Amino acid sequence: MSVVKVVELVGESPHSWQDAVKVAVREAARTIRNISGVEVLNWTGNVDDQGNIVEYKADVQIAFMVEGHD
Numbered sequence: 001m002s003v004v005k006v007v008e009l010v011g012e013s014p015h016s017w018q019d020a021v022k023v024a025v026r027e028a029a030r031t032i033r034n035i036s037g038v039e040v041l042n043w044t045g046n047v048d049d050q051g052n053i054v055e056y057k058a059d060v061q062i063a064f065m066v067e068g069h070d
Contacts (some may be wrong), residue, residue: 003066004036011058017043020058034065 011024025038042059 004063005066006061006063007032008041008059008061011060013056014054015056017045017056017058020056021060024058024060025062028062032062032064034067035062036065037063039063 007028009024009028011020011022011027013019013023021038021040025035029035039061040058041061044057044059045053046055046057048054
């Protein structure tokens with residue numbers, strides 16, 4: 001029987017929401033093995049005084065297989 005754990009993270013990027021997701025997954029992969037999927041829960045951003053988006057944020061859930069459970 002497989003066991004999957006899910007953690008929630010927020011990735012941030014000055015470039016795009018897609019890049020914010022990639023940042024979250026890339027950073028998670030530094031310490032989490034066996035990542036099997038990602039789900040985007042929410043998109044947000046920071047806006048400057050001129051109405052420009054200056055930072056993109058993606059709230060994501062990362063799923064990974066728990067080692068020792070087959």
